[in-house]
Amino acid sequence: xxxxxxxxxxxxxxxxxxxxxxxxxxxxxxxxxxxxxxxxxxxxxxxxxxxxxxxxxxxxxxxxxxxxxxxxxxxxxxxxxxxxxxxxxxxxxxxxxxxxxxxxxxxxxxxxxxxxxxxxxxxxxxxxxxxxxxxxxxxxxxxxxxxxxxxxxxxxxxxxxxxxxxxxxxxxxxxxxxxxxxxxxxxxxxxxxxxxxxxxxxxxxxxxxxxxxxxxxxxxxxxxxxxxxxxxxxxxxxxxxxxxxxxxxxxxxxxxxxxxxxxxxxxxxxxxxxxxxxxxxxxxxxxxxxxxxxxxxxxxxxxxxxxxxxxxxxxxxxxxxxxxxxxxxxxxxxxxxxxxxxxxxxxxxxxxxxxxxxxxxxxxxxxxxxxxxxxxxxxxxxxxxxxxxxxxxxxxxxxxxxxxxxxxxxxxxxxxxxxxxxxxxxxxxxxxxxxxxxxx
Numbered sequence: 001x002x003x004x005x006x007x008x009x010x011x012x013x014x015x016x017x018x019x020x021x022x023x024x025x026x027x028x029x030x031x032x033x034x035x036x037x038x039x040x041x042x043x044x045x046x047x048x049x050x051x052x053x054x055x056x057x058x059x060x061x062x063x064x065x066x067x068x069x070x071x072x073x074x075x076x077x078x079x080x081x082x083x084x085x086x087x088x089x090x091x092x093x094x095x096x097x098x099x100x101x102x103x104x105x106x107x108x109x110x111x112x113x114x115x116x117x118x119x120x121x122x123x124x125x126x127x128x129x130x131x132x133x134x135x136x137x138x139x140x141x142x143x144x145x146x147x148x149x150x151x152x153x154x155x156x157x158x159x160x161x162x163x164x165x166x167x168x169x170x171x172x173x174x175x176x177x178x179x180x181x182x183x184x185x186x187x188x189x190x191x192x193x194x195x196x197x198x199x200x201x202x203x204x205x206x207x208x209x210x211x212x213x214x215x216x217x218x219x220x221x222x223x224x225x226x227x228x229x230x231x232x233x234x235x236x237x238x239x240x241x242x243x244x245x246x247x248x249x250x251x252x253x254x255x256x257x258x259x260x261x262x263x264x265x266x267x268x269x270x271x272x273x274x275x276x277x278x279x280x281x282x283x284x285x286x287x288x289x290x291x292x293x294x295x296x297x298x299x300x301x302x303x304x305x306x307x308x309x310x311x312x313x314x315x316x317x318x319x320x321x322x323x324x325x326x327x328x329x330x331x332x333x334x335x336x337x338x339x340x341x342x343x344x345x346x347x348x349x350x351x352x353x354x355x356x357x358x359x360x361x362x363x364x365x366x367x368x369x370x371x372x373x374x375x376x377x378x379x380x381x382x383x384x385x386x387x388x389x390x391x392x393x394x395x396x397x398x399x400x401x402x403x404x405x406x407x408x409x410x411x412x413x414x415x416x417x418x419x420x421x422x423x424x425x426x427x428x429x430x431x432x433x434x435x436x437x438x439x440x
Contacts, residue, residue: 003025003026003027003028003437004027004028004255004256004437005027005028005030005252005253005254005255005256006022006027006028006029006030006254006255006256006257006258006433007029007030007032007245007252007254007256007257007258008029008030008031008032008258008260009032009232009257009258009259009260009261009412010032010033010040010259010260010261010409010411010412011031011032011033011035011038011039011040011212011216011226011228012038012039012040012041012042012212012260012409012410012411012422013039013040013041013042013211013212013409013419013422013423013426014040014260014408014409014410014412014422014423014425014426015031015033015040015258015260015408015409015426016031016038016212016215016216016219017069017215017422017423017426017427018258018408018426018429018430019031019219019224020215020218020219020222020224021426021427021430022430022433023219023222023223023224024222025430025434025437025438025439026439027437028223029219029224029225030224030225030226030227030252031219031224031225031226031227032227032230032231032232032245032247033226033227033228033229033230034229034230034231034261035228035229036228036229037209037228038212038213038215038216038226038228039208039209039212039213040212040260040409041054041377041380041410042054042057042208042209042211042212042419043208043209043212044206044207044208044209044210045286045373045375046206046207047286047288047371047373048288048371049323049324049327050286050288050315050322050323050324050327050329051206051207051209051315051322051323051329052207052284052286052315052322052329052331052373053207053208053209053313053315053318053331054282054284054331054375054377054380055284055299055311055313055331055333056085056298056299056311056313056318057202057207057208057419058081058083058200058201058202058318058419059200059201059202059419059420060083060198060199060200060201060420061420061424063420063424065427066420066423066424066427067201069423069427070201070211070423071201073211073214073215073218074201074203074210074211074214075214077203077204077205077210077214078201078202078203078204079201079202079203079204079319080199080200080201080202081199081200081201081202081298081317081318081319082197082198082199083197083198083199083200083298084296084297084298084317085297085298085299085300085301086295086297086299086300086301087145087300087301087302087303088300088301088302088303088304088307088360089106089144089145089303089304090106090107090110092105093295093297093300093361094106096300096301110140110144113138113139113140114138114140114141116138116140117137117138117139117140117141118138120138127162127163127386128158128159128160128161128162128163128386129150129158129159129161129162129163129165129166130142130147130158130159130161131159131163132163132166132167133146133147133158133166136166145303146158146166148303148304148305149301149302149303149310150165150169152303152305152310153310153335154280154335154383155280155335155336155337156383156385159386160385160386161384161385161386162384162385162386162388162389164384164388164389165384165416168384168416168417169416202318202319203319204319204321205319205321206322207315207318207319207322208419227247230247230248231247232245232246232247232269233245233246233247233248234246234269235257235269235270236251236254237270237402240401240402240403241402241403241404242254242257242402242404242405245257254404255404255437256404256406256433257402257404257405257406258406258408258412258429259405259406259407259408259412260407260408260409260410260411260412260413261411261412262279262379262411262412263275263277263395263407263411263412263414264277266399266405266412267395267398267399270398270399270402272398272399275391275392275394275395276387276391277382277383277388277391277392277395277414278382278383278385279378279379279380279381279382279383279411280335280336280337280379280380280381280382280383281335281336281337281338281343281376281377281378281379281380282333282334282335282336282376282377282380282381283333283334283336283342283343283346283349283374283375283376283377284331284332284333284334284374284375284377285309285331285332285334285346285349285350285353285372285373285374286329286330286331286332286372286373286374286375287329287330287331287332287354287357287363287369287370287371287372288323288327288329288369288370288371288372288373289323289327289328289329289330289363289368289369289370290327290367290368290369290370291326291327291328291364291368292316292326292327292328293314293328293329293330293362293363294361294362294363294364295312295314295361295362296317297314297317298313298314298317298318299311299312299313299314300312300313300362302360307356307360308334308349308352308353308356309332309333309334309353309356310333310334310335311332311333312330312331312332312333312357312362313330313331313333314328314329314330314331315328315329315331316328316329327370330357330362330363332353332357334346334349334353335380335381338378343376346374346376347374350372350374354366354369379411381410381416382410382411382414382415382416384416388414392414395414406429408425408426408429409422409425410422413425
């Protein structure tokens with residue numbers, strides 16, 4: 001077989017998409033994944049007929065090339081779902097993104113303060129999250145939603161978070177490009193304007209894992225090789241290039257190494273000093289229920305300090321087949337750091353989470369809970385601390401000394417992206433490599 005030897009580390013959406021295109025071009029591609037199944041952050045967990053993703057996953061993009069690829073992969077396993085998401089504040093639920101009827105439901109004092117912020121002069125140029133949000137949306141919305149949710153989610157003060165988190169985070173949460181939330185004025189226009197129902201693409205019959213499994217099969221059909229439950233033990237170098245990688249007792253030749261895993265793991269293998277870049281980990285509690293949840297939101301945010309979770313998602317509102325008939329599920333996300341109490345003893349929080357799911361109206365009563373699968377998720381999010389940009393540039397400059405190493409994906413590129421962006425980056429990387437190597 002002809003073609004270049006390419007090793008891709010990480011079989012998430014980015015790695016799978018790139019591997020499929022490169023193998024289709026005739027290259028000898030090996031995809032290495034440390035988990036026992038492909039998917040990365042887009043894998044699904046199954047228990048007794050219930051299926052859970054790692055939080056809410058969906059495809060939504062205005063880029064025709066990406067839409068065509070998603071439709072090509074899913075084919076008959078595709079459904080289009082009307083989006084509905086919410087936020088829990090002041091002891092009640094509001095639609096998210098905010099709608100006019102939601103704003104009217106806010107306490108009168110809050111509405112008056114928001115209106116006052118609209119006319120108050122605000123500084124819009126700042127490098128941290130707090131000043132950026134206050135400058136765009138005013139102090140009131142910052143204090144009632146943006147600050148509590150963000151500090152609870154990232155486990156750090158907003159003044160220590162880069163404004164980049166605000167820019168990308170709001171984009172990830174809104175996802176509807178027609179809903180402009182750049183500042184209070186655009187928010188007001190969005191609230192008063194006519195709403196167009198937004199639909200997203202989701203696989204049928206097995207969670208977001210279906211997309212990954214189909215893509216894996218397509219990759220293998222072009223003689224691609226997948227190694228799961230494995231990590232790179234050593235990187236072999238020849239001058240300024242990587243010549244191969246070791247997995248167990250096997251050495252794989254390597255004309256190009258595409259890395260979508262943790263940056264410090266790569267730096268260690270390259271004998272480079274570790275960086276101060278950090279990732280946020282997460283524990284998900286996948287509750288199986290006797291009946292359907294009471295909420296009609298596919299996902300919902302919780303910012304209050306006393307509520308012991310950040311966000312929930314309801315799998316059957318993405319695809320009714322993700323639970324046995326008459327039953328339902330709730331995926332509850334709790335961010336943490338590897339090694340802290342949540343990470344090492346997640347079962348201790350389960351009882352409090354059940355209690356608050358009932359108290360906040362997500363589940364009717366305690367007897368509705370059938371069981372819970374607890375999963376630890378490493379490196380779920382890159383942390384955009386105030387100095388992360390300079391640190392990331394230093395890391396990139398060190399890795400760029402190796403002429404055939406590429407950083408890609410949410411983890412490898414240290415980029416808070418979604419699945420559509422992951423596919424877009426993979427297709428761009430494929431075009432670069434196709435220009436370099438051609439097709440065989």
